[in-house]
Amino acid sequence: MNNQVSINELARQAGVSPTTVSIVLNDRPLAVRLSPSTREKVRMLAKKLNYHPNHLAKAMVTQMTQTLGFICGGIGSTPYYSELMESLTWTAESHGYQLLLKETRWDKKKEMEALEMLLSRALDGILIFSRIFENESSRILQMCGEHAPLVVLGISDLPDFSSVCFDFGSGMRELFSRLVRHGVHDIAIADDRTLGIPRPQDAKTPFALQQYTLKHTAYAAACRQYGITPRYFDFLFQSSATVQDCIAQILKEPPQVLITSSDLFAARVISSAGRVGLRVPEDFSVISLDGTQFFQLYNPPLTSIRQDVTLMAEAGIQELIRLIHERNGCQNIILPTTLCMGESVKKEWLQESG
Amino acid sequence: MNNQVSINELARQAGVSPTTVSIVLNDRPLAVRLSPSTREKVRMLAKKLNYHPNHLAKAMVTQMTQTLGFICGGIGSTPYYSELMESLTWTAESHGYQLLLKETRWDKKKEMEALEMLLSRALDGILIFSRIFENESSRILQMCGEHAPLVVLGISDLPDFSSVCFDFGSGMRELFSRLVRHGVHDIAIADDRTLGIPRPQDAKTPFALQQYTLKHTAYAAACRQYGITPRYFDFLFQSSATVQDCIAQILKEPPQVLITSSDLFAARVISSAGRVGLRVPEDFSVISLDGTQFFQLYNPPLTSIRQDVTLMAEAGIQELIRLIHERNGCQNIILPTTLCMGESVKKEWLQESG
DNA sequence: TTGAAAGCGCTAACAA
DNA sequence: TTGTTAGCGCTTTCAA
Numbered sequence: 169m170n171n172q173v174s175i176n177e178l179a180r181q182a183g184v185s186p187t188t189v190s191i192v193l194n195d196r197p198l199a200v201r202l203s204p205s206t207r208e209k210v211r212m213l214a215k216k217l218n219y220h221p222n223h224l225a226k227a228m229v230t231q232m233t234q235t236l237g238f239i240c241g242g243i244g245s246t247p248y249y250s251e252l253m254e255s256l257t258w259t260a261e262s263h264g265y266q267l268l269l270k271e272t273r274w275d276k277k278k279e280m281e282a283l284e285m286l287l288s289r290a291l292d293g294i295l296i297f298s299r300i301f302e303n304e305s306s307r308i309l310q311m312c313g314e315h316a317p318l319v320v321l322g323i324s325d326l327p328d329f330s331s332v333c334f335d336f337g338s339g340m341r342e343l344f345s346r347l348v349r350h351g352v353h354d355i356a357i358a359d360d361r362t363l364g365i366p367r368p369q370d371a372k373t374p375f376a377l378q379q380y381t382l383k384h385t386a387y388a389a390a391c392r393q394y395g396i397t398p399r400y401f402d403f404l405f406q407s408s409a410t411v412q413d414c415i416a417q418i419l420k421e422p423p424q425v426l427i428t429s430s431d432l433f434a435a436r437v438i439s440s441a442g443r444v445g446l447r448v449p450e451d452f453s454v455i456s457l458d459g460t461q462f463f464q465l466y467n468p469p470l471t472s473i474r475q476d477v478t479l480m481a482e483a484g485i486q487e488l489i490r491l492i493h494e495r496n497g498c499q500n501i502i503l504p505t506t507l508c509m510g511e512s513v514k515k516e517w518l519q520e521s522g
Numbered sequence: 523m524n525n526q527v528s529i530n531e532l533a534r535q536a537g538v539s540p541t542t543v544s545i546v547l548n549d550r551p552l553a554v555r556l557s558p559s560t561r562e563k564v565r566m567l568a569k570k571l572n573y574h575p576n577h578l579a580k581a582m583v584t585q586m587t588q589t590l591g592f593i594c595g596g597i598g599s600t601p602y603y604s605e606l607m608e609s610l611t612w613t614a615e616s617h618g619y620q621l622l623l624k625e626t627r628w629d630k631k632k633e634m635e636a637l638e639m640l641l642s643r644a645l646d647g648i649l650i651f652s653r654i655f656e657n658e659s660s661r662i663l664q665m666c667g668e669h670a671p672l673v674v675l676g677i678s679d680l681p682d683f684s685s686v687c688f689d690f691g692s693g694m695r696e697l698f699s700r701l702v703r704h705g706v707h708d709i710a711i712a713d714d715r716t717l718g719i720p721r722p723q724d725a726k727t728p729f730a731l732q733q734y735t736l737k738h739t740a741y742a743a744a745c746r747q748y749g750i751t752p753r754y755f756d757f758l759f760q761s762s763a764t765v766q767d768c769i770a771q772i773l774k775e776p777p778q779v780l781i782t783s784s785d786l787f788a789a790r791v792i793s794s795a796g797r798v799g800l801r802v803p804e805d806f807s808v809i810s811l812d813g814t815q816f817f818q819l820y821n822p823p824l825t826s827i828r829q830d831v832t833l834m835a836e837a838g839i840q841e842l843i844r845l846i847h848e849r850n851g852c853q854n855i856i857l858p859t860t861l862c863m864g865e866s867v868k869k870e871w872l873q874e875s876g
Numbered sequence: 877t878t879g880a881a882a883g884c885g886c887t888a889a890c891a892a
Numbered sequence: 893t894t895g896t897t898a899g900c901g902c903t904t905t906c907a908a
Binding site for chain 2: 222224225227228233242245250252253261270284285288432436439440442443462466468
Binding site: 172174175176186187190191194196221222224225226227228229230 | 884885886887888
């Protein structure tokens with residue numbers, strides 16, 4: 169079945185010991201002390217016999233698999249996660265790691281199982297973008313313990329874990345400052361509330377920041393700062409009835425500017441608007457909080473407070489690799505969002521100089 | 523570092539041999555011959571000590587990793603691949619396998635490297651959706667040889683490999699038959715030509731079927747069968763200039779029905795049409811050849827000749843697992859496409875009874 | 877009904 | 893400058 173040549177066979181044919189072969193082929197520090205002729209001989213023969221080290225055997229002794237796990241709630245459902253995943257595979261690869269994927273449909277039980285499975289495989293580290301931390305934080309800490317470092321994506325302020333997330337505040341303030349400068353005050357937000365806690369009846373009451381999504385938080389803060397009366401629309405992502413209803417609500421009395429929490433939803437609003445004779449951005453403007461590449465190909469190209477997922481991938485993997493080596497000191501990394509100019513917001517409203 | 527209890531420790535504490543523990547915990551046939559009390563004792567202790575078998579050690583001796591590799595040209599760029607990937611992870615999991623992902627940006631060199639990497643990791647099997655087979659077929663056969671079975675997605679008729687792809691012919695004929703019955707004869711196709719060979723200048727000449735994409739083939743065949751004069755638009759996916767140009771061409775003189783090779787492109791055409799005052803399906807109809815879930819949420823919901831990627835995932839994984847066990851007899855699996863009713867084609871044109 | 881012993885392919889002390 | 897030896901944690905003959 170496995171007709172690979174082993175290091176022993178290679179050593180035998182080269183007339184040296186397996187150790188020597190190992191040292192040469194792994195470019196260990198000791199390799200320099202070996203005679204050049206030995207090194208050359210081993211290298212040639214390895215090539216000639218098409219020797220490939222057995223990853224499993226190596227991993228067993230070193231306890232390193234050069235593999236990272238990625239647990240994600242959903243990947244096929246929105247371009248945001250797909251693009252993040254793509255970035256992660258690339259970034260991981262550029263650091264010499266492979267990526268093992270677990271998709272969990274935002275199911276917490278699945279997520280715990282996934283974690284357990286990944287740990288039993290002795291992966292070098294794990295990235296998580298999921299709901300798993302909602303309650304299980306301490307259990308997870310205990311599970312992972314010494315085994316595999318963890319980096320959490322999209323959540324911040326978990327005391328015992330490193331995390332990477334975006335600061336929507338920066339992009340949001342930039343947006344508001346420009347809009348207000350141009351006399352725009354009617355700025356609403358439409359958001360998926362699946363993962364959130366029900367909002368108080370009176371939406372105008374500033375709510376406890378920590379409990380809501382980072383997006384809402386940033387919006388609410390910007391509203392306060394710029395004296396805007398907040399206005400909310402919401403829906404449940406999985407329920408197309410609530411989505412349609414939400415869109416209907418929006419179109420009934422569109423705000424000057426609608427902020428949406430995802431590109432996908434923005435696109436749907438824009439398309440629906442077209443059906444009832446409303447044009448974007450002529451009749452109202454739309455700005456999304458994802459900023460996927462995907463919807464920058466949309467028509468009109470979506471204006472967004474962009475989360476550059478490549479930044480998140482890079483930061484997440486780097487932090488994970490740091491943890492793999494140093495094994496201590498968790499860190500909360502906050503990435504900036506930027507205003508990404510598309511054509512779904514009136515151009516003059518976003519000009520820098522008022 | 524690794525404070526897991528090993529099978530030896532477990533055996534010691536249970537007062538039995540490692541062999542016994544292994545037999546019990548893996549439910550080997552021999553387990554029935556062990557005394558129930560021994561079995562029970564071992565099981566209890568394993569639970570108590572939170573024993574988890576070391577995947578690596580097991581894999582090394584069995585040479586099975588319970589892991590499949592998926593080499594894919596692109597995953598973040600279109601929902602089609604994202605959804606396929608999601609399905610693959612789920613299907614693999616339901617069969618007890620994990621999925622290792624390699625994304626290659628349709629770069630053949632990368633793809634060969636990916637294959638090599640996966641083979642060196644002793645994965646149990648590999649799925650490929652890529653351009654890698656354009657020339658390298660025999661080399662790949664040699665590389666994989668005994669090591670890991672391969673299933674090719676999206677290409678058919680590779681003599682030495684199992685494959686899974688869709689039969690666009692069935693959906694296409696269904697579409698044409700309905701359209702023609704309703705007197706529609708102006709049916710064009712718009713396709714990405716990145717992966718294809720340049721089409722002959724005179725597009726009306728029936729071209730050698732094998733050389734073009736399955737989609738084109740099906741379209742051309744349906745045109746011949748129903749006496750439709752084919753009409754082609756094309757673009758290169760990576761070049762937004764060609765995409766815009768193509769859309770402009772289409773809108774200049776839209777066909778009654780435009781078939782697009784991807785949902786994404788269909789959406790762009792529809793949006794662009796809106797900008798110049800053309801409505802879909804009122805002014806012209808659009809039907810896509812992907813049929814992703816994603817764009818069934820679009821507005822209007824896309825009508826499509828749908829490739830159900832869950833079918834492809836299921837068939838691909840099942841065939842791969844069959845190969846893993848049986849190690850012989852490759853198979854070309856052809857999956858049906860179905861007409862998926864959205865709202866981007868005039869309703870009356872698609873009614874079954876003419 | 878159970879255990880001892882060998883070995884998967886590799887690395888890393890320690891010898892020489 | 894190179895080789896010997898032991899062992900990672902598990903499975904699997906073979907023996908008792």
